[in-house]
Amino acid sequence: MTGFLTLLYKELLRFWKVGFQTVFAPMVSTLLYLMIFSHVLEAQVEAFPGVAYTAFLIPGLVMMAVLQNAFANSSSSLIQSKITGNLVFVLLSPLSYREIFFAYVLASVVRGLAVGLGVYLVTVGFFDVAVASFPWVFLFAFMGSALLGAIGIIAGIWADKFDQLAAFQNFVILPLTFLSGVFYSLHSLPPFWQQLSHLNPFFYMIDGFRYGFFNASDISPYISLGIVVVCFVAVSWVTLRMLKSGYKIRH
Amino acid sequence: MALAIEVKRLRKSFGALHALCGVDLEIEAGEFFALLGPNGAGKTTLINIIAGLTLATSGSVSVMGHDVVLDYRQARRMLGVVPQELVYDPFFTVRETLTIQSGYYGLKNNEAWIEEILHQLDLVNKADANMRALSGGMKRRVLVAQSLVHKPPVIVLDEPTAGVDVELRQGLWRFIRQLNRDGHTIVLTTHYLDEAEALCNRVAMLKQGHIVALDSIRNLISSVSTCSVRLRLSPDILPAVLQPLMSEREEGFHILTLNGYSQIEDVLAALREEKTCILEMEILQPDLEEVFVTITGSAGVTRAAAFAS
Numbered sequence: 001m002t003g004f005l006t007l008l009y010k011e012l013l014r015f016w017k018v019g020f021q022t023v024f025a026p027m028v029s030t031l032l033y034l035m036i037f038s039h040v041l042e043a044q045v046e047a048f049p050g051v052a053y054t055a056f057l058i059p060g061l062v063m064m065a066v067l068q069n070a071f072a073n074s075s076s077s078l079i080q081s082k083i084t085g086n087l088v089f090v091l092l093s094p095l096s097y098r099e100i101f102f103a104y105v106l107a108s109v110v111r112g113l114a115v116g117l118g119v120y121l122v123t124v125g126f127f128d129v130a131v132a133s134f135p136w137v138f139l140f141a142f143m144g145s146a147l148l149g150a151i152g153i154i155a156g157i158w159a160d161k162f163d164q165l166a167a168f169q170n171f172v173i174l175p176l177t178f179l180s181g182v183f184y185s186l187h188s189l190p191p192f193w194q195q196l197s198h199l200n201p202f203f204y205m206i207d208g209f210r211y212g213f214f215n216a217s218d219i220s221p222y223i224s225l226g227i228v229v230v231c232f233v234a235v236s237w238v239t240l241r242m243l244k245s246g247y248k249i250r251h
Numbered sequence: 252m253a254l255a256i257e258v259k260r261l262r263k264s265f266g267a268l269h270a271l272c273g274v275d276l277e278i279e280a281g282e283f284f285a286l287l288g289p290n291g292a293g294k295t296t297l298i299n300i301i302a303g304l305t306l307a308t309s310g311s312v313s314v315m316g317h318d319v320v321l322d323y324r325q326a327r328r329m330l331g332v333v334p335q336e337l338v339y340d341p342f343f344t345v346r347e348t349l350t351i352q353s354g355y356y357g358l359k360n361n362e363a364w365i366e367e368i369l370h371q372l373d374l375v376n377k378a379d380a381n382m383r384a385l386s387g388g389m390k391r392r393v394l395v396a397q398s399l400v401h402k403p404p405v406i407v408l409d410e411p412t413a414g415v416d417v418e419l420r421q422g423l424w425r426f427i428r429q430l431n432r433d434g435h436t437i438v439l440t441t442h443y444l445d446e447a448e449a450l451c452n453r454v455a456m457l458k459q460g461h462i463v464a465l466d467s468i469r470n471l472i473s474s475v476s477t478c479s480v481r482l483r484l485s486p487d488i489l490p491a492v493l494q495p496l497m498s499e500r501e502e503g504f505h506i507l508t509l510n511g512y513s514q515i516e517d518v519l520a521a522l523r524e525e526k527t528c529i530l531e532m533e534i535l536q537p538d539l540e541e542v543f544v545t546i547t548g549s550a551g552v553t554r555a556a557a558f559a560s
Contacts, residue, residue: 251265251299
């Protein structure tokens with residue numbers, strides 16, 4: 001247990017030491033999105049009956065920040081350690097591949113939740129957004145960041161260079177988050193795009209998270225949670241296999 | 252005696268490249284052992300497999316009786332490795348680095364031993380400096396310190412003195428010798444043959460993935476039966492019968508390579524015959540470097556059988 005806790009502590013200390021960049025900066029950029037989109041779209045759209053657009057947007061942006069930062073934490077930590085070579089200290093130690101997996105995932109969860117909480121607390125100062133069900137909010141934030149933390153491990157191990165990781169982020173993670181209903185309700189889309197969006201696992205994370213705020217969502221939060229859990233199990237299985245086989249890290 | 256490291260029929264291929272071609276090696280507990288060989292001979296690959304950083308294609312390795320794959324947790328607890336590259340985590344200070352490294356091995360409250368290592372490696376002043384702020388030599392010391400946090404019975408150093416200044420090198424060796432006296436098994440790779448000669452009991456020479464020599468340094472040196480004599484003569488003319496033996500001509504000196512000490516008698520007889528006086532004479536013994544060149548040079552793998560037996 002000590003080995004696992006130490007790796008977790010090291011991962012937390014790593015992002016905390018550069019907290020300005022890893023926690024504060026994403027908070028600022030998320031708040032910029034909020035200011036701009038709420039200004040432009042407030043008058044025009046009402047996503048759910050009786051829910052103003054800005055109120056609708058906030059949970060989406062909070063969750064987007066949670067997911068992106070969870071991904072960034074494990075992926076950037078791993079690729080930095082790989083490229084600078086200091087991953088060797090973890091690889092030389094008796095840590096098991098499971099301990100490595102859970103330490104990186106949990107550190108990603110903490111970073112995701114820290115940024116998400118930060119964004120939420122600041123927006124509460126300007127807008128009126130109440131949480132209807134804290135357990136749902138927490139459950140989706142936790143599972144979503146765990147899933148993205150695990151995907152981050154895969155990306156960090158797979159990428160040999162920073163630009164490959166950037167490509168993964170820009171061509172996979174970013175489109176999936178932007179097209180998942182952060183900025184709009186799926187019901188506002190034409191049927192074809194609605195169907196397509198249902199194939200995007202990020203949609204269920206955002207939709208379920210939003211349910212925790214409004215008790216209203218595009219689909220049932222139980223279904224969303226089920227899908228997120230299945231995705232997490234599947235991605236974790238792949239990640240654990242990669243770590244166990246030493247793919248790209250033990251040659 | 253227990254084996255610190257046991258390597259059996261170890262093979263490793265990277266695609267078409269055969270880095271290790273069936274290596275067998277036994278290193279006993281308490282030895283000070285050197286792995287020598289030219290660049291690309293497979294030294295680092297062998298060390299990486301022992302450390303679990305590289306997976307073997309076939310064969311097995313165990314450290315203190317623990318298989319490095321099947322029982323990797325125990326095997327890694329027994330092993331401290333100083334990597335060849337100067338790697339460090341730029342986020343942390345020296346003390347944090349060592350505390351974290353201890354934690355990876357399941358050690359809490361390791362402060363007393365960390366303090367001791369810092370002191371031994373002369374890092375006390377730098378304990379709270381960030382790793383980025385350290386010079387290359389200091390980073391090397393931290394790497395050594397990191398390999399020791401869990402007091403491993405077997406310590407492997409992959410070219411620990413490459414690019415390190417003389418003072419640090421001597422300090423480092425003093426400390427490692429001390430560890431060896433305290434019962435730690437030391438395995439090192441080095442390019443400095445004089446270091447291996449001064450420190451180690453036994454050496455293995457690797458060439459193209461094969462062990463071409465494995466013996467004590469004394470035996471290896473005596474196995475190379477040649478020695479040389481350096482002569483200053485009056486008159487300064489080498490008798491014709493001795494010309495074939497001449498290997499080098501220095502200012503006023505003739506250097507002859509002999510097949511053994513017994514040949515010295517023949518040289519002296521030939522000189523007496525020609526009424527040549529010996530003004531100066533020096534017998535040059537072969538050193539590890541010559542053994543190394545002889546074995547890893549032309550002789551290569553064909554000699555391996557003789558040495559390995």
